[in-house]
Amino acid sequence: MFRQWRRRRAIERIGHGDGRILPAFRWWQLLGRSLFHLERVDAEGRRVSYAIDVRQWRTDENGYLKVFLYRNDRQYAVSRVPAVFPVEGGNIEVAASNFGLKRCHFVSADGTEEQLRPNDRSAEGRRARLDEHRPRLSRAMGVISALVLLVGVALLLQEIAVPVLRIPPIAERIGPVEPLFTMPLWVTIGIGVVTALASTERALRMRYRWWLDAAGN
Structure with a gap:
């Protein structure tokens, strides 16, 4: 019921597009555009491209990321994330994280989901080709990204837990608490950079688990 309510609210946010032609993907947009x-x-048997x-x-006045829907290469609708666009036979659902999209799927009326095809020139498209042509390397990158984020989760939990355990009533019961991991500043910065890269790699594959990817967000 809550999911249906959220979907209905997202549909209510849809605005009309201005009819402009879909711009071609340019190489300099590699890190800032998803297509x-x-x-x-x-219903009449004609092919429709979205x-x-x-x-x-590109954000709205409240800082929300904007999503543009093109129909037959013309801007048809616009919304903010999370976005839901009704199309033939179902909806296109789009959601984002701080490092890219975490969801861009067509959901049919019977609940079947299908990820949209990334543009070949986009970063997501290039990552998909790597997965197709170099599956072992792709899997290794995925495993490394997950391990890096697990380390990030452990450090995040420590940052949350230590101050809580040092609250006087708790500290009186369990005694003094020291961090398990104490690292110099340059190591902390390095871990932050690597964690951001790992989150970006997972975003390019639209892999997202709140308990794992929250460390990068």
């Missing part, structure tokens, strides 16, 4: 495609068939265009720097 995904979907093809459907309308594109989801997200520019990471």
Whole structure:
């Protein structure tokens, strides 16, 4: 019921597009633009092409990331994330994290989900090609990203737990508490950079688990 309510609210936020033509993907947009495609068939049997265009720097007046829906290469609708766009046979659902999209799926009326196809020139498209042509390397990168984020989760839990355990009523019961990991500043900064890279790698594959990726966000 809550999911249906959220979906209904997202649909109510949809605004009309201005009809402009979908811009081609340029190489300099590699780190700041996500572009995904979907093809459907309308009630009259005609093919309809959809594109989801997200520019990471385009936000509304409240700071929410904007999502543009193109229909047959014309801007058809606009919304903020999380976005839900009704299309033939279901909805396109889009959600984002601090490092990119964590969801860009077509959800049919019966609940079947299908991830939209990333543009070949985009970072997501290049990552998908690596997964297709170098599956072992792709899996190794995925495992390393997950391990890095697990380390980030452990450090985050420590930052939360230690101050709580030092609250006088708690400290009186359990005694003095010291951090398990004490690292110099340069190591902490390095871990932060590597964690951000790991989160970006997972975002390119739209892999997201709140308990894991929260360390990068």
